[in-house]
Amino acid sequence: MSDKRREETSPVGIEVTGVTRTAFLVRGALGAGAIAGAGGALGFASQAFGQETTTTTGEESEELRQTGGPGAVGDLEILAFALGLERLEAEYYVRALEQVDLSDEVKDLAEDIADNEQQHIEKLLTVIDVLGGEPPAAPTFKFDFSSEAAFLDTAVALEETGVGAYNGAAPAIQEAFLLEAAGGIVQVEARHAAAVNLARGTSPTGPFSELLDAATVEKKIAPFIVG
Amino acid sequence: MSEQGFTRGRLLGAALGAGGAAAFLSACGGDDSPVDFDPDAKLGPAIFPPDEDLVEAFGPGDIGIANYALTLEYFEADMYAQLASSGILRGSEQSLIEDFATNEQDHVEVLIGAIKGAGGTPAERITGKFKFKDRDQALDLVLEVEELGAGAYLGQAPRIRSKEVLKLALSIHTVEGAHAASIATLLGRSIVPDGSISAPESAKTVLDSVTPLIES
Secondary structure, three states: OOHHHHHOOOOOOOOOOOHHHHHHHHHHOOOOOOOOOOOOOOOOOHHHHHHOOOOHHHHHHHHHHOOOOHHHHHHHHHHHHHHHHHHHHHHHHHHHHHHOOOOOHHHHHHHHHHHHHHHHHHHHHHHHHHHOOOOOOOOOOOOOOHHHHHHHHHHHHHHHHHHHHHHHHHHOOOOOOHHHHHHHHHHHHHHHHHHHHHOOOOOOOOOOOOOOOHHHHHHHHHHEEEO | OOOOOOOOHHHHHHOOOOHHHHHHHHHOHHHHOOOOOOOOOOOOOOOOOHHHHHHHOOHHHHHHHHHHHHHHHHHHHHHHHHHHOOOOHHHHHHHHHHHHHHHHHHHHHHHHHHHHOOOOOOOOOOOOOOOOHHHHOOOOOOOHHHHHHHHHHHHHHOOOOOOOHHHHHHHHHHHHHHHHHHHHHHOOOOOOOOOOOOOOOOOOHHHHHHHHOOOO
């Protein structure tokens, strides 16, 4: 943490050969690749996860993007939303591993995926912190586990929603380093989706991934959120 | 210069003629998504500089990136087609490879439509020289190519200027990741070789790896 703080106070100008302060901070915090995420449009995080933020309409956020405004503002909200999705996914696998009688193969897969999602959470928290944001409180989730088949069905739904949410929000990301990092995460979500589909005996992918808008994502995850 | 013409209407209008276009439009939420193309639009205050190796091989701008992607899709489509007709695989593995062949051909068609719609010239079709020997060796090779393909899209995404082209790239990128994970699953390998965050690949790494396998 001390290293990250040191980066944050580095005397970086607004732009140095195209590298913004945001980029510098993110890169410093996370090493070469960077990190981050995406989610819905602005305002979505507050609706979906009870975060106290000013909501912004999609049109306003688009205007902000086009004018090259302070990227960290919009990006922070996307990061907060991504954090909510990752928390939902991580907790889903953790609880399933406790509560569902899974076959060895599915159990191994669930453990690996849970580990990935936990790492996404930690990276997102780090980036939010470094960018001066305040992570939203973790929501309370509810899941119904009745069988391995039911577990796989919901896992597929969550992973595919995650892919669509990141892909849908990615074009709104201001900072190229965050876009790269979000891409690195969403590719992993797509890998999870493929693997759980195969475990379920269903097709791992269609020809094109969906790009989900915020309202669609919100609708898909609403059944899992208590408050 | 090379960015001109990547309007949503022209991009998707042209793509409509292609076989996989309906699926892509559906993936993007259909026709009512906002028309947000602006030839001067940039991703934000920091867009990555061009990948010079890509520019040298395929030209500048989004059309160069799209032609790079198209060339990789030609290669992958041919790889799957050759493997599917080799008789090496059986049952569900054969079905999977046939599905993936169709996915890659859909990517080819949509990319050609996008490039033409933007006033560009699609790269010429290439074929691969794959020597498939047995199941494990064949899937090993496919996995290597898919990992490169997924990394290639990730490497270029922060360099794309047009949001419409970016959406198309994102929509394909995660399919390549799904392909890689699927093949890895068949082979009993890790589905996330880079760990929890996948790594981008430079055009140099990708082209150096793929070029020896291209039929000249």
